[in-house]
Amino acid sequence: MPNPTRIEINCETGVESIIELTDAEVAEMAAQAAIAEERKAEADAKAEADATAKAALLEKLGITADEAKLLLA
């Protein structure tokens, strides 16, 4: 199976070149994808933790989210 390709457009000549990535570039792409997945998992975990903490605080205060907004307006 061929490697993915990138595009280069030469603005002087108008020539469009389709260039196959090297194995090293493919490995770098895979590494970038893994890092992105890790970042996404961290962000999702933080969002869930924040939502849980917010709900717990609202319950402790005995007010709704809309009422909390009114307090901060």
Next chain:
Amino acid sequence: MPNTFELIASYTVGASPVTSIDFSSIPSTYTDLCFKISARITRSGYTGDIMNISFNGTSTNESSRRLEGNGSSASSASNSLLLAYQASTTDATASTFGNAELYIPNYAGSTNKSASNDGVSETNGTTAYAGFAANLWSNTAAINQVTFTPDGGSNFVQYSTIYLYGVKNA
């Protein structure tokens, strides 16, 4: 005040996805550069994501500040990369594309280069993104090459299009 736009080059992705789109040998005869982007990428996990940018084939001396909102939350960040909001992703509604503009004033001058960007993703679901980025390339070389690479090792998909305009004073 620049007032003349001339199309320098454009590219629309064909049936096979591509990992990056690179405009090389950009002539230095304009005042500013302006990219108009309509993009969809193979990233998943979000309905919109950024495109990374590089100038002259390098990835050093890059910094940026960015603001992002999605209708329910907002965030900001500083990064050591150059970026452009916003491409729609695989998780966005089928056949929708994010759109963006990247403007590079004085790209052929001998000072450090700034590049401003705004963009929105599109999806007919719950969450779409809007973002602004202020990019700084701390390099005094004239910009003659600009490369767009989707974030997270993903690809541009079919019909993604980038137009490059040269902007002149007259």
